[in-house]
Amino acid sequence: MNLSSYKDKKVITIGVVSELTGLSERQIRYYEERKLVFPERSKGGTRKFSFSDVERLVDIANKMEDGMQTFEIRKMEQKKLRESELRERMLRGQLNAAFNIRK
């Protein structure tokens, strides 16, 4: 159905992710340990990634090449998240102000 559902579906094993990203399995596991990606697990414990995760890992790899450290990347992600939440709250506030001036 929805195309974005494929992008976020956790179905790819670490070996394939390694091929797609060019990163070693060791690197991928380390980035998970540092809370930069969040794969799911099968019952047996094998990691399962999404295409979104693959994109994120490529992005992480670029930032690492630029000399950034994992905690900086994590903070940058959180910052982006906070900003987008802020924007959403402001937008909601404006909408409410425009349409619900008196309840």
Added chain:
Amino acid sequence: MNLSSYKDKKVITIGVVSELTGLSERQIRYYEERKLVFPERSKGGTRKFSFSDVERLVDIANKMEDGMQTFEIRKMEQKKLRESELRERMLRGQLNAAFNIRK
């Protein structure tokens, strides 16, 4: 980049495909043997399917439930393919006729 590229990328192992489709691994391998799906292989030999393959397998499962046999499903697919090729040729012919009446 292109969303459809995700859909056709062969990255999913048979265990995950089994979960996504509800089919047994045995069934999936058999449908491959009958030329209904065409997974890629890793160097080691493990099958890798795409989301398109998953969709196709769900479709196959429905047809099997309706009592259709694998060779009928295969022929139906080929027929669809031939028809779409025919439509394309006819469309191209009309376009050529409209714009290249004299070369």
Added chain:
DNA sequence: CGTGTAAGGAATTCTGACACG
């Protein structure tokens, strides 16, 4: 014909640790 299953082996993945730096 389509599918389940047990069998044996190979490929894949996992964790914790040591190493270097």
Added chain:
DNA sequence: CGTGTAAGGAATTCTGACACG
């Protein structure tokens, strides 16, 4: 800090075959 590697074990997958029907 980030990553390679050897180690041992567990989960996953593979093929060919027998069975039922």
